[in-house]
Amino acid sequence: MTRGPHRSESSRRAILESAGALLLQHGWSGLTVEGIAAHAGVGKQAIYRWWPVKSGIIADALAEGALLPSLHETPDSGDVLADVTAWLVEVAQLLGVPGRSDLIRSLLGAAVENEQVAAALGERLGAAPSAVAGRLSRAIESGELPPDVPVQLMTEALIGAVLLRVLSREPFEAGDARDLAAVMLGQRR
Amino acid sequence: MTRGPHRSESSRRAILESAGALLLQHGWSGLTVEGIAAHAGVGKQAIYRWWPVKSGIIADALAEGALLPSLHETPDSGDVLADVTAWLVEVAQLLGVPGRSDLIRSLLGAAVENEQVAAALGERLGAAPSAVAGRLSRAIESGELPPDVPVQLMTEALIGAVLLRVLSREPFEAGDARDLAAVMLGQRR
Amino acid sequence: MTRGPHRSESSRRAILESAGALLLQHGWSGLTVEGIAAHAGVGKQAIYRWWPVKSGIIADALAEGALLPSLHETPDSGDVLADVTAWLVEVAQLLGVPGRSDLIRSLLGAAVENEQVAAALGERLGAAPSAVAGRLSRAIESGELPPDVPVQLMTEALIGAVLLRVLSREPFEAGDARDLAAVMLGQRR
Amino acid sequence: MTRGPHRSESSRRAILESAGALLLQHGWSGLTVEGIAAHAGVGKQAIYRWWPVKSGIIADALAEGALLPSLHETPDSGDVLADVTAWLVEVAQLLGVPGRSDLIRSLLGAAVENEQVAAALGERLGAAPSAVAGRLSRAIESGELPPDVPVQLMTEALIGAVLLRVLSREPFEAGDARDLAAVMLGQRR
DNA sequence: CGCTAACCGAGACGGTACGTCGGGTCTTGTT
DNA sequence: AACAAGACCCGACGTACCGTCTCGGTTAGCG
Numbered sequence: 001m002t003r004g005p006h007r008s009e010s011s012r013r014a015i016l017e018s019a020g021a022l023l024l025q026h027g028w029s030g031l032t033v034e035g036i037a038a039h040a041g042v043g044k045q046a047i048y049r050w051w052p053v054k055s056g057i058i059a060d061a062l063a064e065g066a067l068l069p070s071l072h073e074t075p076d077s078g079d080v081l082a083d084v085t086a087w088l089v090e091v092a093q094l095l096g097v098p099g100r101s102d103l104i105r106s107l108l109g110a111a112v113e114n115e116q117v118a119a120a121l122g123e124r125l126g127a128a129p130s131a132v133a134g135r136l137s138r139a140i141e142s143g144e145l146p147p148d149v150p151v152q153l154m155t156e157a158l159i160g161a162v163l164l165r166v167l168s169r170e171p172f173e174a175g176d177a178r179d180l181a182a183v184m185l186g187q188r189r
Numbered sequence: 190m191t192r193g194p195h196r197s198e199s200s201r202r203a204i205l206e207s208a209g210a211l212l213l214q215h216g217w218s219g220l221t222v223e224g225i226a227a228h229a230g231v232g233k234q235a236i237y238r239w240w241p242v243k244s245g246i247i248a249d250a251l252a253e254g255a256l257l258p259s260l261h262e263t264p265d266s267g268d269v270l271a272d273v274t275a276w277l278v279e280v281a282q283l284l285g286v287p288g289r290s291d292l293i294r295s296l297l298g299a300a301v302e303n304e305q306v307a308a309a310l311g312e313r314l315g316a317a318p319s320a321v322a323g324r325l326s327r328a329i330e331s332g333e334l335p336p337d338v339p340v341q342l343m344t345e346a347l348i349g350a351v352l353l354r355v356l357s358r359e360p361f362e363a364g365d366a367r368d369l370a371a372v373m374l375g376q377r378r
Numbered sequence: 379m380t381r382g383p384h385r386s387e388s389s390r391r392a393i394l395e396s397a398g399a400l401l402l403q404h405g406w407s408g409l410t411v412e413g414i415a416a417h418a419g420v421g422k423q424a425i426y427r428w429w430p431v432k433s434g435i436i437a438d439a440l441a442e443g444a445l446l447p448s449l450h451e452t453p454d455s456g457d458v459l460a461d462v463t464a465w466l467v468e469v470a471q472l473l474g475v476p477g478r479s480d481l482i483r484s485l486l487g488a489a490v491e492n493e494q495v496a497a498a499l500g501e502r503l504g505a506a507p508s509a510v511a512g513r514l515s516r517a518i519e520s521g522e523l524p525p526d527v528p529v530q531l532m533t534e535a536l537i538g539a540v541l542l543r544v545l546s547r548e549p550f551e552a553g554d555a556r557d558l559a560a561v562m563l564g565q566r567r
Numbered sequence: 568m569t570r571g572p573h574r575s576e577s578s579r580r581a582i583l584e585s586a587g588a589l590l591l592q593h594g595w596s597g598l599t600v601e602g603i604a605a606h607a608g609v610g611k612q613a614i615y616r617w618w619p620v621k622s623g624i625i626a627d628a629l630a631e632g633a634l635l636p637s638l639h640e641t642p643d644s645g646d647v648l649a650d651v652t653a654w655l656v657e658v659a660q661l662l663g664v665p666g667r668s669d670l671i672r673s674l675l676g677a678a679v680e681n682e683q684v685a686a687a688l689g690e691r692l693g694a695a696p697s698a699v700a701g702r703l704s705r706a707i708e709s710g711e712l713p714p715d716v717p718v719q720l721m722t723e724a725l726i727g728a729v730l731l732r733v734l735s736r737e738p739f740e741a742g743d744a745r746d747l748a749a750v751m752l753g754q755r756r
Numbered sequence: 757c758g759c760t761a762a763c764c765g766a767g768a769c770g771g772t773a774c775g776t777c778g779g780g781t782c783t784t785g786t787t
Numbered sequence: 788a789a790c791a792a793g794a795c796c797c798g799a800c801g802t803a804c805c806g807t808c809t810c811g812g813t814t815a816g817c818g
Contacts, residue, residue: 004792005783011795029302034773043796048775105301111356112298113218118356150368153350157369160349161342167300167307179339180346184373194763194814223804232765237806381811382766389769407680412799421770426801487679489734490672491596496734528746531728535747538727539720545678545685557717558724562751575790599778610791615780 007050014040015047016061023058023067024099028109055114062107062120069094071124074131080139081185084158087132088177091125091162095172104166125159132158145185154184196239203229204236205250212247212256213288217298220247244303247296251309256292258283260313263320269328270374273347276321277366280314280351284361293355314348321347334374343373385428392418393425394439401436401445402477406487433492440485440498447472449502452509458517459563462536465510466555469503469540473550482544503537510536523563532562574617581607582614583628590625590634591666595676598625622681629674629687636661638691641698647706648752651725654699655744658692658729662739671733692726699725712752721751 018040023031033054037044051057061067071094074087095101104121111118126132133155139145161180165172207229212220222243226233240246250256260283263276284290293310300307315321322344328334350369354361396418401409411432415422429435439445449472452465473479482499489496504510511533517523539558543550585607590598600621604611618624628634638661641654662668671688678685693699700722706712728747732739 002792003785005794008795027302032773033775037796041796043794043798044775045777045797046795049794052775108356109298109301112294112301113216115358118358122353122357150365150372153365153369154372156353157346157350157373160351160353161346162349164311164345164349164352167297168311169304169307176339176342180342183339183343184346194761197764200764221804222806226765230765232767233806234766234808235764238763241806243805380766383768383809386769405680410799411801415770419770421768421772422801423771423803424769427768430801483679486734487676490676490679491594493736496736500731500735528743528750531743531747532750534731535724535728535751538729538731539724540727542689542723542727542730545675546689547682547685554717554720558720561717561721562724573789578790600780601778604791608791610793611780612782612792613790616789619780621779 008046011040011042011046012050015042015051015057016064016066019057020061020066023061023106023110024103027102028058028106031106053114055110055117058107058110059114059116059120062117062124067103067107068124071126071131074126074135076135076138078142078144080135080144081181083135084132084185085178085181087126087135088158088162088181089174092172092174092177095162095166101166101169101171104163105169108163108167122159125162127155127159158184197235200229200231200235201239204231204246205253205255208246209250209255212250212295212299213292216291217247217295220295242303244299244306247299248303248305248309251296251306251313256296257313260315260320263315263324265324265327267331267333269324269333270370272324273321273374274367274370276315276324277347277351277370278363281361281363281366284351284355290355290358290360293352297352297356311348314351316344316348347373386424389418389420389424390428393420393435394442394444397435398439398444401439401484401488402481405480406436406484409484431492433488433495436485436488437492437494437498440495440502445481445485446502449504449509452504452513454513454516456520456522458513458522459559461513462510462563463556463559465504465513466536466540466559467552470550470552470555473540473544479544479547479549482541483547486541486545500537503540505533505537536562575613578607578609578613579617582609582624583631583633586624587628587633590628590673590677591670594669595625595673598673620681622677622684625674625677626681626683626687629684629691634670634674635691638693638698641693641702643702643705645709645711647702647711648748650702651699651752652745652748654693654702655725655729655748656741659739659741659744662729662733668733668736668738671730675730675734689726692729694722694726725751 015036018036019031022035022039026035031054033044033047036042036057037047047057051060058067071087071090075083077083095104107117107121111121123131128134129137133151136145136149136151136154140147140149140151158180162172165176204225207225208220211224211228215224220243222233222236225231225246226236236246240249247256260276260279264272266272284293296306296310300310312320317323318326322340325334325338325340325343329336329338329340347369351361354365393414396414397409400413400417404413409432411422411425414420414435415425425435429438436445449465449468453461455461473482485495485499489499501509506512507515511529514523514527514529514532518525518527518529536558540550543554582603585603586598589602589606593602598621600611600614603609603624604614614624618627625634638654638657642650644650662671674684674688678688690698695701696704700718703712703716703718703721707714707716707718725747729739732743
């Protein structure tokens with residue numbers, strides 16, 4: 001075992017939660033290490049010691065679920081279109097919460113500087129193997145979708161469409177979710 | 190009429206070009222007004238006078254084509270899939286140039302802070318009415334596509350997929366372009 | 379003439395005065411650039427721009443008389459002992475003011491790091507050619523003192539004795555002044 | 568009785584020696600507790616436990632002779648001038664060693680913050696009753712000097728002159744030592 | 757054709773935040 | 788109980804840029 005003092009779990013959590021709260025309030029460009037430290041009641045060095053790069057804090061906060069709620073597990077009703085639609089509608093609802101869109105845009109800002117944030121954001125929104133990506137794969141296995149469907153590309157197109165809406169400050173509503181799912185999967189039923 | 194000298198065109202161009210060069214070199218987070226002014230041989234005030242917000246410079250540079258080359262006009266061969274594929278392949282080639290992907294990621298960073306940049310970036314990549322979006326609309330008019338195809342969503346999905354690849358630092362190659370176009374339009378031929 | 383903005387005289391004075399006030403309050407080891415800047419209502423850069431080394435501020439403040447009052451010009455009554463005694467008594471009175479001794483001790487701290495401070499402090503206390511050092515030289519010229527008297531060493535011994543008292547936190551009073559003058563010049567009358 | 572290990576003598580010595588070495592290298596303002604701890608292979612707490620104030624380490628190191636060599640005992644040949652001159656010449660030689668002057672200047676820095684350092688430094692240089700101060704007292708007792716000679720002031724003037732030279736970065740050489748002794752005691756032979 | 761106001765370069769200014777250093781305290785496991 | 792190691796909160800460091808401002812100088816175009 002290593003001797004001496006160990007990393008303080010309470011500080012770690014306070015930092016992640018403060019980072020989340022301040023990211024929501026001030027956006028990515030307004031997020032400062034100094035602000036996080038003050039809000040968390042922590043010294044700056046306690047941050048720099050463990051996160052040499054600021055965006056790393058966001059990556060961790062995102063991965064721990066301190067920023068975005070978890071989506072429900074994508075269901076498997078046997079009907080891909082229905083399942084994907086359900087997921088996309090849930091994403092649309094997620095975006096419907098006031099401020100959520102701004103938060104995700106801020107996360108995009110962090111993702112630009114940090115690959116981990118990009119990956120974590122993608123996974124949170126459905127790129128995880130346990131989510132849509134997985135559902136599509138299973139659809140191929142079950143013969144519901146032809147084997148040549150590029151699962152990753154399709155997932156990226158779905159999430160990318162949502163994020164592009166976020167970027168352009170336009171809403172992405174349940175109707176859009178249904179249309180998008182339909183146009184990408186509908187004819188294959 | 191206003192007296193005295195008017196806005197210096199040479200300064201304006203020097204600023205936009207310097208902004209582009211420095212964005213490429215240092216990324217969005219490393220782009221500073223002071224750096225642009227020094228590189229352009231211009232006073233800081235000459236920048237603040239005309240662009241109160243830094244990201245506005247990027248929006249203008251982008252709109253003037255100082256950052257990304259223009260894509261060819263999307264052709265209209267009568268075959269939507271072929272035309273969309275051609276466009277998407279061109280986008281893939283654009284991304285293949287070394288550093289281009291980083292540049293676009295930097296532009297995403299600016300787009301997070303500035304809606305104009307987001308819009309300009311979208312247009313540059315194909316969301317302009319004269320580009321893919323327009324081609325899809327015409328396909329509906331000509332009956333090549335059913336009238337209920339959501340043109341905007343489809344365009345967003347196509348561009349979004351590309352941008353998500355940029356965000357996750359993965360290549361988007363010609364093969365991906367073809368697969369993506371096929372999966373979204375193929376079965377409608 | 380140089381173009382552009384010029385050095386702000388008001389900032390310069392505010393900095394010197396703040397430095398003096400804070401040196402008096404907190405001592406040399408408690409003097410911070412940040413504190414000076416805040417007290418003077420000035421940005422830190424305005425200090426670092428002109429004084430790369432903190433002790434330089436003290437040197438300037440001292441040279442401008444913002445820290446210690448000027449001594450009277452050493453008189454020339456024709457009696458060296460009387461004149462030197464008068465000066466030394468004045469120095470003793472200077473030290474008698476509450477806090478003055480602490481201030482001079484602080485100045486010694488700065489002098490350790492900066493030769494200019496040492497020089498300015500010496501001059502303020504009598505090493506200037508116009509002060510005791512000069513008076514002693516004139517005494518040699520007039521035959522009042524033998525020509526082999528080492529003026530500089532004698533001046534240093536006089537001031538050094540005073541400063542050593544300051545260093546050891548013991549008072550240097552008028553009686554000491556008279557005794558010291560007498561023991562160094564008395565027998566030569 | 569206290570249980571467990573008592574104060575580690577080896578740590579104590581390592582700390583004092585490291586403090587001396589680092590004071591010589593980096594000066595008083597560059598001397599850090601952390602640096603001493605690292606150099607001595609000791610935990611910071613082992614320092615703070617025994618020396619609540621940093622300058623106390625210097626005071627101890629000085630008192631133990633870890634910083635300056637001991638001067639010879641001031642001789643008593645029956646000739647005060649000769650004896651004082653001998654001492655002062657030895658002080659001049661002490662200062663002649665490269666780096667010695669810087670070290671003493673650093674000690675002055677510590678003395679500004681800590682009276683013990685000031686006292687210890689004075690004693691090391693001759694203010695101890697066993698050194699010059701004592702020799703002068705004995706000279707009065709033996710009638711070699713008149714009884715009204717202020718021994719302390721004279722000692723302070725001698726040492727003060729030397730320290731002022733140190734402060735102003737000028738050498739104090741054997742010739743200065745002889746001149747100074749002569750001017751202060753010469754005529755009393 | 758000369759005035760004068762808007763623009764220009766340069767860069768100092770009051771600020772905020774950066775990332776680092778060190779101070780002094782506290783915690784952990786070892787001796 | 789003292790030790791080494793080192794994490795902790797905190798304050799200051801010296802630097803980089805922000806956006807504003809103040810300089811001299813240099814053009815227009817209007818009077």
